[in-house]
Amino acid sequence: MTQNHRTVVTFGLADTLFALPVAPVVEILDVRPITPLPRTPAHLLGLIDRRGASVPVIDLRRLLGRPDCDDAPDTRIIVLGLRGDGEADHSVGLRVDQVIEVTELDEAVTRPLAEADLLKWHESMVAGIGRRDGAFVTVLDVEGLFADDVAVLASAALAA
Numbered sequence: 001m002t003q004n005h006r007t008v009v010t011f012g013l014a015d016t017l018f019a020l021p022v023a024p025v026v027e028i029l030d031v032r033p034i035t036p037l038p039r040t041p042a043h044l045l046g047l048i049d050r051r052g053a054s055v056p057v058i059d060l061r062r063l064l065g066r067p068d069c070d071d072a073p074d075t076r077i078i079v080l081g082l083r084g085d086g087e088a089d090h091s092v093g094l095r096v097d098q099v100i101e102v103t104e105l106d107e108a109v110t111r112p113l114a115e116a117d118l119l120k121w122h123e124s125m126v127a128g129i130g131r132r133d134g135a136f137v138t139v140l141d142v143e144g145l146f147a148d149d150v151a152v153l154a155s156a157a158l159a160a
Contacts, residue, residue: 055092077094080092124141
């Protein structure tokens with residue numbers, strides 16, 4: 001997916017820089033208590049209350065196959081507004097190690113990894129690779145992150 005002049009929210013997981021398009025970001029919250037839910041996937045931490053609404057929270061480290069990490073002073077929850085299939089919008093929180101900034105990537109064009117076919121790697125969660133201050137930034141595809149999970153998350157939030 002190629003997109004010009006893309007404004008993103010950059011954040012870190014350990015020493016890796018990631019970004020999300022700014023459009024679906026509703027709010028960035030300080031970490032807060034999360035109420036666990038029974039029998040959920042390991043990456044679904046549970047629910048938080050956001051102005052009277054139940055918001056499921058995903059541990060982005062777990063979702064991306066990274067090792068767990070305890071909350072720190074910089075830990076944040078990025079709340080995203082997602083569109084359901086003909087349903088009402090859903091909110092989902094992503095727990096990340098730190099939010100860095102809202103910015104535009106150095107390069108005007110964010111491209112999928114050209115070598116992906118050669119490497120036999122087809123990652124639906126990755127929209128492309130950009131650069132910020134000379135460092136690589138993995139731009140995540142919001143729809144790819146939740147393609148299979150949004151219905152499960154929404155029903156979990158409604159049941160709470």
